[in-house]
Amino acid sequence: MDQTNTSNVDIVLSPTTGLGSFKYTRSAPLSPTTINSSAGSYSTVLASTLQNGKYKLNSEFRIPNDADWDQWSSEWFKNAVFRHDLLKAPTDNTLSGFHILIPCQPIPFGTSKALPQRDHLRLPFSQSNWGKIVGQFHLHDSIRQVIKTQRCYAGFATKNLTQGGNVHMIDWFTGMAAPKRQNESFSMSAVHFTSCNLSFAVVYNCSAAQKKSIGEFLEQSLELGSHQLLMPCLFAELQLKRIRDTTKEMKALCNRVNYQLIPDKDTSTKAPVPTLPTFSFAANEAIRKTTVKLEVALEQVRAAKGQLQKIVRHAEHCKDTERDEGKKEGARRFELRLEEIDLEFQESITILECCSALLGKTAELYRAENARKETRHALEQAEMSKFMAFIAMAYLPLTAVSTIFATPVFKFENNWIDYKGQRPAESNSSAESGVSTADPKMDVLSVYFWIYLGLGIIFTAITFGFYKYKSDELKRQDREDMQNEKSTNPAPPQATTTFRRGSTGRTSAASIQAFAPADSSKPRSLIERFVPPSWLSSLMAKKPKKVVHPNQYSMAPVVRAGPLSSSQVPNNVP
Numbered sequence: 375m376d377q378t379n380t381s382n383v384d385i386v387l388s389p390t391t392g393l394g395s396f397k398y399t400r401s402a403p404l405s406p407t408t409i410n411s412s413a414g415s416y417s418t419v420l421a422s423t424l425q426n427g428k429y430k431l432n433s434e435f436r437i438p439n440d441a442d443w444d445q446w447s448s449e450w451f452k453n454a455v456f457r458h459d460l461l462k463a464p465t466d467n468t469l470s471g472f473h474i475l476i477p478c479q480p481i482p483f484g485t486s487k488a489l490p491q492r493d494h495l496r497l498p499f500s501q502s503n504w505g506k507i508v509g510q511f512h513l514h515d516s517i518r519q520v521i522k523t524q525r526c527y528a529g530f531a532t533k534n535l536t537q538g539g540n541v542h543m544i545d546w547f548t549g550m551a552a553p554k555r556q557n558e559s560f561s562m563s564a565v566h567f568t569s570c571n572l573s574f575a576v577v578y579n580c581s582a583a584q585k586k587s588i589g590e591f592l593e594q595s596l597e598l599g600s601h602q603l604l605m606p607c608l609f610a611e612l613q614l615k616r617i618r619d620t621t622k623e624m625k626a627l628c629n630r631v632n633y634q635l636i637p638d639k640d641t642s643t644k645a646p647v648p649t650l651p652t653f654s655f656a657a658n659e660a661i662r663k664t665t666v667k668l669e670v671a672l673e674q675v676r677a678a679k680g681q682l683q684k685i686v687r688h689a690e691h692c693k694d695t696e697r698d699e700g701k702k703e704g705a706r707r708f709e710l711r712l713e714e715i716d717l718e719f720q721e722s723i724t725i726l727e728c729c730s731a732l733l734g735k736t737a738e739l740y741r742a743e744n745a746r747k748e749t750r751h752a753l754e755q756a757e758m759s760k761f762m763a764f765i766a767m768a769y770l771p772l773t774a775v776s777t778i779f780a781t782p783v784f785k786f787e788n789n790w791i792d793y794k795g796q797r798p799a800e801s802n803s804s805a806e807s808g809v810s811t812a813d814p815k816m817d818v819l820s821v822y823f824w825i826y827l828g829l830g831i832i833f834t835a836i837t838f839g840f841y842k843y844k845s846d847e848l849k850r851q852d853r854e855d856m857q858n859e860k861s862t863n864p865a866p867p868q869a870t871t872t873f874r875r876g877s878t879g880r881t882s883a884a885s886i887q888a889f890a891p892a893d894s895s896k897p898r899s900l901i902e903r904f905v906p907p908s909w910l911s912s913l914m915a916k917k918p919k920k921v922v923h924p925n926q927y928s929m930a931p932v933v934r935a936g937p938l939s940s941s942q943v944p945n946n947v948p
Contacts, residue, residue, distance in 0.1 A: 472573040472599055476580045514546040517563035528681035530688050543568045545602050549609040564605035571600035587615050603708040606685045613678045614715050621722040624671045628729040631664045635740045661737045672726045679719040686712045771833035
């Protein structure tokens with residue numbers, strides 16, 4: 375665009391009412407109209423003018439009602455770009471440029487946090503005023519259906535518009551980004567008049583950061599302000615800004631969860647991150663939520679990349695079909711920029727896929743570490759149980775024998791004998807009383823102890839022997855199970871059998887032996903020990919039936935019940 379002419383971008387933003395606009399014309403720009411209101415509460419309106427590449431900001435206060443909006447819209451539509459014969463440019467105005475209306479997110483008075491709009495169609499002005507804007511902008515009705523369905527969309531359409539006896543071609547663009555978080559969703563409806571190079575657009579649910587991005591993009595694209603690819607490329611730039619923020623947020627979230635699950639040993643250069651407790655619901659919940667968020671973000675980037683591919687194809691079509699060299703050069707520049715955005719989308723997809731894979735590996739390592747600790751704890755418990763079992767095996771037989779001896783079934787006479795088999799000496803009794811003055815002195819160890827000890831040793835040996843037998847039996851069963859599994863799924867054989875023309879089709883014993891699975895650990899029967907393997911192979915091999923091949927020039931003996939018919943005789947027989 376020619377920079378010698380007067381050019382500016384007028385910005386009117388109303389955070390509370392959600393009303394804002396970017397207006398641009400090459401000459402005779404429209405200044406923001408100040409609405410005087412006697413309302414009790416006010417909201418901030420930023421009016422910005424681009425002069426010499428810099429923004430000049432001033433503040434005004436207003437809150438428009440229906441009367442204010444009617445007054446403002448009447449002054450608004452008096453400008454040349456909103457005249458009824460807008461497609462017929464006056465002599466003093468080329469009308470080349472763009473106009474963007476931004477119904478932005480509402481912000482409560484006295485706060486700085488925007489409220490998410492669940493429905494983009496809830497615009498902050500009346501239906502009649504909105505119908506007037508739609509009529510002046512010639513917007514496509516598909517934007518309503520796209521907003522209602524809340525799905526990602528990017529589409530183009532073309533129509534011939536007849537006005538004032540002239541036929542003009544208009545290009546429509548409709549786009550919507552619908553992520554799961556409502557405060558990040560936005561949509562755009564744009565129309566471009568090819569005859570006068572004039573573009574109109576409405577951006578719904580625009581945030582403060584997106585308004586800033588729109589201003590920066592328009593500032594850098596003033597030379598191409600009248601190109602038909604300006605609005606689609608603006609939509610791609612807004613998508614890129616959203617994807618960058620999403621990728622950065624997901625990457626930070628993934629790194630934080632990874633450090634919480636498995637802390638880094640080198641914490642000298644990193645801020646300490648609180649770790650999640652082991653075997654906790656919080657750790658598993660963090661893994662699940664982060665995985666879901668990564669998958670959702672990845673699908674959003676892929677959907678945005680699919681939308682961008684449509685815009686790139688449309689840019690290629692415009693470049694190939696455009697005859698004007700200036701517009702063709704502009705289409706080429708827009709196409710290069712769209713390809714750069716496509717590369718950034720692919721980079722974001724790669725980053726999110728790497729983050730998802732890293733989180734998956736970290737989760738596996740986290741679960742493996744927890745399983746290792748659990749296994750080590752189980753092994754310690756098993757060792758303790760084994761030690762207690764050995765003590766029980768050594769103690770229980772002796773206890774059982776002692777219990778048997780203590781039962782009233784066995785009755786022993788009170789004829790005490792010592793461990794040598796001799797009776798103990800008795801003391802003299804008193805003559806006067808006739809009662810023994812002292813009890814007989816008996817040894818502590820009785821001769822029955824040897825019987826108890828012998829039986830205890832025998833039963834202990836039987837217990838340990840039975841334990842050893844059962845242990846060996848279990849090990850043998852495990853080996854047999856492994857051998858059966860190997861025989862069920864044998865390795866591919868190394869030897870091959872080749873059948874050539876004219877061979878009898880009989881398989882040799884060596885070939886059969888080569889295909890047999892080698893299992894030296896399996897015990898062989900008596901027949902296998904004394905009969906050679908070649909004899910067994912020849913006996914077990916079945917002789918195949920003789921088959922007459924069509925390409926053989928020899929007659930094979932065929933036994934038939936009757937004579938051959940003409941259809942049964944081979945064709946190659948002379």
